[in-house]
Amino acid sequence: MTDQIPCHLRERDDIVLRILQLSVNFPVGKQTVQAVTNVSFDVARGETLGLVGESGCGKSTVGRAIMQLPAPSAGHVFFNGQDMTDLAGEALRQTRTGLQMIFQDPISSLNPRRRVRDIVAEGLTIWGRENADTRVEEVMAAVGLDAASAGDRRPHQFSGGQCQRICIARSLALDPDVLICDEPVSALDVSVQAQILNLLEDMKARYHLTMVFIAHNLAVVKNISDRVAVMYLGKLCEIGNTGSLYARPAHPYTRALLASIPDADPLAREQASIDGEPLLQGELPSPADPPSGCRFRTRCPYAQARCAEEIPQMQLVADDHYVACHFPILEPQAVR
Amino acid sequence: MTDDRLNSQSVLRVEDLTIRLNSGAGTVHAVEAVSFALARGQTLGVVGESGSGKSVMARSLMGLLPRRAMAYKAGKVVFQADPAPAQDLMQMPEKQLRHLRGPAMAMIFQDPMTALNPVLRLSVQLTESLRQHLGMDRQQARRRAIDLLAAVGIPDAGRRIDQFPHQLSGGMRQRVVIAIALACNPSLLIADEPTTALDVTVQKQILDLLARLQREHQMAMILITHDLGVVASRADHIAVMYAGRIVEHAPAKTLFSAMKHPYTEALFNSIPRINDPSHTRLQAIPGRPPQLVEPASGCAFAPRCQYAQARCLEQTPPIVTVPGTNDHKHACFFPVSAAPGQESVDD
Amino acid sequence: MLNKLADNGVVRSRAQGFSAAARQVFGRGFGPGFWIAAGWLLLVALCAAFADWLPVRDPLDPVIANRLNGPLTTNILGADGLGRDILARLVHGSRVSVVIALTAVSIGMVVGGTLGILAGYFRGHFERGLMAVLDVILAFPWLVLLLALVAFIGQSLMAISVAIGFLWIPAYARVARANTLSVVQREYVLAARAMGASTLRILLREVLPNVILPVLAYGLVAMGLVIIVESALAFLGLSVEAPQPTWGGMISEGKRHLATAVHVALVPSVTMFLTVLSLNYVGDRLRSRFDVRESNL
Structure with missing residues (x-):
């Protein structure tokens, strides 16, 4: 580990997952798209880290790179101290069972030709675990499904919310340490979203999970996360505990994101500006040719010459709150 | 807006609209006895989950539901574009209805990726209705189209107009869709989940744009969404739909306070x-x-x-x-x- | 939408039992045309299976007195130029058509399907190399290739089946590869990998069941084409050797009598036409049914 260790990584004994200088590049035609560049963060046992950003910011790619599906182009993923990027073959298959994933589209996450019971039992069958039937019934009951009546049906006989419950049951069957949730509620009806969010909180407590929760909805992320990391165009721009980050966003991008959320309660923000100051300008640049220096500078209202020359490093702005910006917004003006 | 004006100046008055559709499993009661009125310059937010009938309702207002899918329809959709007398769209033959779509009422759909024809330049798609409905010649229509693109906030409109849809980002495409919808200055705009496919920062820009254009043109607008937040601060009235019915309908502030x-x-x-x-x-x-x-x-x-x-x-x-x-x-x-x-x- | 409707179907199936469950699998039924076509295919298959036991005359017995007699005279469907019973020859000839169609399509399906799935799953050099080879085979004039193959491996029933089956490998490989590419992108494949499933297990449990249905449905349409290819070979005298009756061979023999006794060529032609039409119709309906289900899953 000769790489410089960023200041926002914590020196603690209970770090379950540590991502160090993770980069993922995809070849697209003749170009190389830098989907993720030098992203580092850590997650402590029992913590939920929210990973937010808009489409194309690389948040889902980070989730998959943690699972080594596919492996990152550069960087390290330490899971319980073990560098997963060093593993291959059987050892990787073994270690990977400690991390599980659930996805955005619950219907395409389930093989339509298999019965629910077999889907949930898949991991147990692969590893030849004993008492698989008992375990399947237990996790299905835990997510609110009756194994006796639901087990023999096929996924298309269930609604989206129920399919997501099946996905959660499947991911829990192997008793993982870490659950990576990639937009788990975005495809669901509003009235079903809350059920799944509550269920995830319950499962986290019951099975002592550590979670990485990837989503674009800032309110959803705030609800479920202890810490939040904000990504823009393949880079981390701000990370910190949820309270501080939402109350005092220091990065201009985080500020723009928070100010854009339509709040369901008009009484709560009567004075909200509809035509306020411009928080964002222009268009998202191509990830194949990202801007030099700070990647947000082309759209930032505060950008200066230095932003084009120098890549901003993470710096501490408050207790457990770090921002990668040369000119962070530090005055205590809360956006909301 | 006072109530007398609401009554006298209703652009759209829907009475007991009921739509049932054929499906493989039986008759779908998509819209049941929906009534509301919408005045000039007003926004009605329609909130509902998937399957609440909000999109079917919107399409039926425009007469866009395929005839063979329709099992049963009833009710009145009285539309009054300014100089013309009020007319019931439910009784109107398709041919006549077609002349209203575009100049009198327009619609924006959820997915800007599929709402534009990928093989036609923006200029063609923008000038089509201008030339058809307003009888402009090619040069006039092109000039107006460039103005429209600029009005919806597309920079460098004179160059952009000769591009194809795939050369634009999602947010830009939705702006173009809005420009096309507004080309003939409709009195009624129906926006069906116009920002659902977009990112949150782009969503704000598009909603701001719609609000501004609506103010400028004094359009009536129906804003359909599954997100209470989208309509909360942008609609005058909000109708909440569940299982094909409006279950609550109130001015936005009243709805949230009571x-x-x-x-x-x-x-x-x-x-x-x-x-x-x-x-x-x-x-x-x-x-x-x-x-x-x-x-x-x-x-x-x-x-x-x-x-x-x-x-x-x-x-x-x-x-x-x-x-x-x-x-x-x-x-x-x-x-x-x-x-x-x-x-x-x-x- | 359909997804929800299917959901609804299940809730009811508990009460209504089989009919609702069947409707859920087969939708609102295929209509009478489908069942007529399927019935005809069943009849052809039964004829092929039980030709020796059916109450028809000996297909090889020339009764000179009946030469070129029309249908509904001495023979139900008439007699050919040697006085052999056309009905008997059709029944026995169906055996050749059915065996070749089944064998050739199976060979294409198994070999081509396997290659296609592997190419779609592993991608990379293997896929590129395979596709290049298949493109070369597809670009070759198929009749010339077939003639060369038959000249090389002989004219037995098996040899001809294998030769035609070989021709079908590229088409199946393409269908299987395309379907695999779309299945591999589904999250359930990713989820299986996350749980530590081996590649073989993913191929057998997650990919194969989702690729096999569209491939099977395509098989029926392919069988129709195989029957036509076989008859073209027979017409050139290169199919199974005489005196074994085949539909193609019967048409070929009837050609000489077109001016005097049109039924000798017409009856086998119509039989073949109906069979191929039925295969296409049934295959197409099944495929569209699977496609609809696919798109909603």
């Missing part, structure tokens, strides 16, 4: 709020939205409603006006009395 229907309340409470602290327990609505195929009698929300009583399962509650108001309506036998927006959401 919601009457348990579904509105439950929906509001189930949404994670940005101002609540982390790990706030959400009040989830049990169960899931009902099937619309041959629905059972009674209130459709009753099986999921915490206040439901025997009567709710037997009779369908009619839509009634809240005493003391003239524009707050709901369809519930046992309306919520407290203002849940003010309550704390702790367990």
